[in-house]
Amino acid sequence: MYPDHTQPAPEQRALDVHHPTPIQPLVAVPAPLVPVQPGTVPAVASIVLPDGRVVTGYAIDPVRPEPVAAPPAVSRAAVNVALGGVGFLAVCGGLLLLTTFIAALTAFVTQLITLAAVIFGGWIAVQVFSASSHQGGTTVNIRKAVIKRNKFYG
Structure with missing residues (x-):
């Protein structure tokens, strides 16, 4: 760190050592065994290659394309x-x-x-015409008046 060793070395510190905690291995739970029907296990096939090796494996059914559905009689539109x-x-x-x-x-x-106008109008007419004949009040006699040149002659 200091190649010429002319400077004093920095203070030495105590090292902190951390020890990792070991991880406990997971306990594998065995999968339940499912009984297999005898007809569902595919047959084992063996093939001899030209160099003499024998390859053994399960036979795989070829992929069959899905049947094409017939177009409907009436279009969706x-x-x-x-x-x-x-x-x-x-x-x-x-x-x-x-x-x-x-x-x-x-x-x-x-x-x-x-209907409201007829009923209300009839009530007003009855009030007007019955008020002048049955009730007492001030009688005013109106005579013919003559107005000439802004002067009233009564």
């Missing part, structure tokens, strides 16, 4: 258009009923207002 038309008709019917309800409600409110 046609079904979607038909369902959209049915939904549109249902909405139009609901809107027709809604507008009919609003028109009937408007007519009912108009009739109530007219």
Whole structure:
């Protein structure tokens, strides 16, 4: 660290030694044995290679392509258009009923207002015409008055 050794060496420190804690090995739980049906074990096949070696293994069935499904008789687009038309008709019917309800409600409110006007107007007429004949009050006689040049002649 100091090649010329002219400088004093730095203070020596005590080293801290850390010992790792050993990891306990995991206890392997054996898998339960599943009984195998005799018909499900594939047959063992042996093949002799040209150099004389024998390779033994299980026979693997070749991959079979999945059968192609026949196209449906009616396309999905046609079904979607038909369902959209049915939904549109249902909405139009609901809107027709809604507008009919609003028109009937408007007519009912108009009739109530007219009935209230007739009843209230009749009550006012009765009050006006009965007040002058039955109740006592001040009688004012109005004579013909002549107004000439901003002067009242009564």
